[in-house]
Amino acid sequence: QLQFVESGGLLVQPGGSLKLSCVASGFTVDYLAVGWFRQDEYGEREFVATISWVTGVTYYGDLVKGRFSISRDKAKNTVDLQMNKVKPEDMGVYVCAAGIYRPVMFTKGLDADFFGWWGRGTQVTVSS
Numbered sequence: 001q002l003q004f005v006e007s008g009g010l011l012v013q014p015g016g017s018l019k020l021s022c023v024a025s026g027f028t029v030d031y032l033a034v035g036w037f038r039q040d041e042y043g044e045r046e047f048v049a050t051i052s053w054v055t056g057v058t059y060y061g062d063l064v065k066g067r068f069s070i071s072r073d074k075a076k077n078t079v080d081l082q083m084n085k086v087k088p089e090d091m092g093v094y095v096c097a098a099g100i101y102r103p104v105m106f107t108k109g110l111d112a113d114f115f116g117w118w119g120r121g122t123q124v125t126v127s128s
Helices: none
Strands: 003-007 018-025 032-039 045-052 058-060 068-073 078-083 092-100 122-126
Touching: 003 092, 018 032, 018 092, 018 122, 032 068, 032 078, 045 068, 045 078, 045 092, 058 068
Parallel strands: none
Antiparallel strands: 003 018, 018 078, 032 045, 032 092, 045 058, 068 078, 092 122
């Protein structure tokens, strides 16, 4: 069974940077899209970024485009999220998720329901 363990969440000042990491295990298929979502204090999930495990093609949410970068390392089974120029509204629990690849997962038609495997998340706090 596919499982994720996220790490890297911490307290960061506005304008700062940090890197989140998601280690995956239990792969049975390669044709996956792996993404990061931000969960707020009300449990609402907001899409952040996604990457195709096979091709490395990426897609970003409008609020993070140009500031965050998602990457994957096939040898280490990791998906990282580099967060730059962090803003207070970026605060939340960042959760790693995966789903069987669909082209719509790289468009504005993306839906969290396309992702069937979810990690527990890592907390990012933005405060001066």
